[in-house]
Every structure is written in C-alpha cells, then in structure tokens.
Amino acid sequence: MPTLVSHPDEVKIVTSRFGLGAAEIDRYIELGGYQSARQAIEKGPEWIIAEMKASNLRGRGGAGFPTGMKWSFVPKQSEKPKYILVNGDESEPGTCKDHLIFLHDPHSVIEGAIIAGLAVGAKTGFIYLRGEYRYLLTIMEKAIADAYAKGFLGKGIFGSSFDFDIISQTGAGAYEVGEESALMESLEGKRGIPRIRPPFPAVVGLYGGPTVINNAETIATVPHILRMGGEAYAKVGSERNGGTRLFCLSGHVERTGVYELPMGYNLKKMIYEVAGGIRGGRKLKAVVPGGSSTPVLLPEEIDIGMDFDQVGKAGSMLGSGGVVVLDETVCMVEFALRTIKFYQHESCGWCIPCREGTDWLKKTLTRFHAGAGEARDIDNIRYLAENMLGRTFCPLGDAAAMPTIAFVKKFRQEFEDHLDGRPCPYAKQEELVGA
C-alpha cells in the first residue's frame, strides 16, 4: 500500500478524505460526499459552469486547459449522445497522484463525473484506468455498484429526472492512450493511435458524440469546487491558476510522497522544506518539474512558483505534477537516455517524426553513453529533437523532444565529458546490441 505523507503547508482539498475510509460509500456520505451532486441537480448546468469558470481550475493531466471553458465548448443540442470520459490512464513517468485518488476517494471521481454530465447534458460517463491499476479498478467498480444501489447512478439519480450511467474499465499497457484522442480509440476497442484535430472531442468525440475528457484529478476536484464555491477555490491558488495541485515528489529527496499544495507554491521550498531536502545532504543537480516530458530545470532555476504560467515562463512546464529530483550523483546522459528509451518504447508509430526520431535519439544516446559517441552527435541529438517538435498528430513527439533539447542545452559539458573514449561508469555496452 502506498504510504501517505503530510506537511503543515499542505491545503488538503482533493486529499481531504485520504486515509479516512472514504472508499466506503457511507463513510464518503458522512464526510460530506454527494452533497455537491445534489446541489448541481438543483441549480442546473449554467450555475455549474459558472462556478467552474470562477474556480480557475485548469486541467490536471498536464495541458492546463481551463476546465470550465472546456465544458462550455460542448454544444447544447446534439443528435448524437454526449459523453464524459475520465482519463485515469496515468502513465507520465513521475506521476502517481490518480493512483491515490482511486485508492482513497473513488466516489469523488464518480461524483465529479455526475456533475460534469449534468453540466454538459451527458448521460453516460466512462472511467478509464491504466491496465496496471487493476486493483484500483476493483475498488472503483465496487464504488460504482454502491452508487447504483443508492440510486446515485442509473435512472433518475438522487430522485431527479436525470439519468447517468458509469462504465469503468482499464487499458492494457500503453502510455500513448493517455492522450485524449488515442484514449477514445482505445475505448472503442482499437489500437491507441491519435486522431487528427479539429474536430475537437467537445464536438466530435467518443462514438462521434460530443465528449468531455478530463483527467481523474480534475474530475475529483469538481465536487470540492461546488462545495467551496468557485471563487473561494480560486483564491487558494495563484493568478489564473485556481486551487491546489497534487505534487508527486520522487527521486532524491528525503521524504518522497504526494503532497497537496496551493498552485504557485515555491518549487525550492517544496523540495527543501516539504520533501525534506536532498537525500543524505547531497547537492541538487536538476529537477524535472512536471513529469518526464517537461524540460529539466537547473538548481538556480527553481526559485519559482509552481503553476502553469510561472513554470512556463521559466522555460518548462507544470505538466502532470510529477516533480523528479536529481542529486549530484546522476549521470545526465544516462538520465536522458532512460527518458528517451521510454518514449521510443511508447511511440505508437503513427507519425514518422516521432517513430523515427525517438528511435534515432535512443540509438545515438545509447552509443554516446557507452563511450562511442562523437562530438557531432551532441548537435545531432538536438537537431533530431528539434525536428520532431510540432510535427506530430499528438504531443508524444514533443514530449520526447522537449526534455532531450533541455538536457543537451543545459548539460552540454556533461555530454562532452563522455567524449574522452571512456564510457560512463553506469554504461551498459550490451545495450548497443538491442538498440
């Protein structure tokens, strides 16, 4: 069982029921659960969307798109049924927050999906978890069955005239399926390859119907926003970045764990105070601020507020909230190689710049790390990555290219140090065979 952590600076909203047995429906109700759904039925779609817009909640999957605005894009009238799709395909390396939400507070996801359904006029919601989260699907399925038994799902929910059904399932191992259009393909029983946009899912989505796709954390936040009021929620965070965020601290910090902190919380403070600083009193070397696809930050770049705008201004991205901390012992070439190996493995192969680019980057970095690199390889790595940017249907190509460019740019010296003919002590020569 993943361990829960706590720090006085935390503002527990989404995590407020963690560790309190809220996976049981009666306990969830006792803790104020399903009040927001009742309120949403009473007050109607316009009120819900107004509160969501006022909350400044931005998508927690990584793109940071304002949730209220996303919901308002769904056409009111539609010939085809509309759908809510909860993206719990949490797969961005460094990210493990939805894991805890499904484990400790599955009903918040159900309640959020109901509210999203009421807001846009959808009668069916899907909760899609990554394949590895089978034990969490079992928890989710029980929660859904319990909600049906209470009349919170199904026909005439909460005694109203609204119907809402939820279907939950897992994937079967594919990072790419976390991308919204590939997720819809997977849910339709196909390979997870991206769709071309426009049309956007809000207009033509799942089964051709208008579809709202939100990250599980985003959806789990919704009932709390209605309970607190959109404005009050917005005030917890920073400008244009409402509320809190679940930050997953991993790597070389003393106290790894998932902490719920206000948007805009200082990254340096997060590492040195909340997570207890660098393990063993070592020196900080680098921070990957929002999951493996976000450009690395140097120690002198981390005195910033953790919200979508401030991290963007610092040249990286807030991403999925996975803060990976690296101490001085890490070989950055090896780290870059491990990162690109992941993207090479996960590229679906649909777009050539991504398929070929990730493969050549992996080959070059493998050779380089093994001590067989040449000086021109350094620029070639950057050249390859830069030519992947913006040339693919989905952001996986960018997700592989952006961190690679940053590794080369910010740690060029370390790449050059690999040119002395001696392989890095961590290198595995045999990787050349499989590359």
Place this chain on the structure above:
Amino acid sequence: MSLTNVAVNPKAGETIFSPELAARFDKLVTLYPLRRSALIPMLLYAQDEIGYLSDAAIAEIAQRLEITVLDVRNVLTYYSMLRTRPVGKFNVQVCTNISCMLRGGQELFEHCEKKLGIGHRQTTPDGLFSLEEVECIGACSWAPAAQVNYDFHENLTPETMDAILEQYRKAGQ
C-alpha cells in the same frame, strides 16, 4: 498462428472459457454503445484466466464481438500487457523508469535477474516466475516499485524483494 477465422472457428454457443467468464463476456458485449468497445477488457480477462491469449481465445473473442481475428490481433499487439505466449505463474515486473532508476530500480532488476536466473521476458524452468523490465507503473513516490502479476510492491530493496519472491515461491508450491 491463425490469421483468419477458419483455422480455429469456435462453434456457436461453445466456449473455451469458464462459465463465470463466459457470462461476464455476455454482459460486457452489451454494455457499451459499440460492441467492439469490450475488446480490451475481454482480452485482459481472458488472459487472466488462461495465462495468455491463445489462438482459440482470440478466435472466440473475435466471434463474440463480430470482428475478424485479424482485427483482434491488430489491437492486442499494440498493448504491452497483452501476450500470446504463456508466462510464469508469477510475472515479476520491475520498473526502471526515471523515478525508480534514481532509487535503485535498475539494480533491483539486475538483482532479480541473478536471483531468478532469468533475464527480461524469460521464465524459470519450473514455470513459477517470469521477469520483465517495465516502464513507469505509477508508483513514483514509493520507488523503486515492482508488480507481481497485478500486486504492487513499493519502496523495495534487494532484501525486501527477496522476501517477497520467497513468499510467492511458497504460495506457488
């Protein structure tokens, strides 16, 4: 391997799965707006029951969903958790992605290789264990982590890994 429905064509009403799973499949195919949507869950549940996706399992799933065997194979080869060959009773999946790598995931994987005497995607001669180096499994803050079948194990060291493997060994005998 059969690429058409002809080679392993199950007769209507017959199933290679347990009555419980067959009943579950009957329900699954009606659950979604589109019958085919049940494909990935069905493949997973079939694999859970028989250990891998045999030609017969693929053929029956294709028939139940009214799609071709080729359609099913086209999808199943995309997903890393789906397999067409048997694995050991306990599939040990060690994460070596960045967060785990920083906390000894690679060393943990190598330790398992030595301990079990097998490499990536290999199975012990007694059929008890398989080993796999996997990508991020969503346990980054509790790294290094591994999954044995669907069970998560977090904050691992070579010593705790040994104890876990021993428990499975006992359970499997």
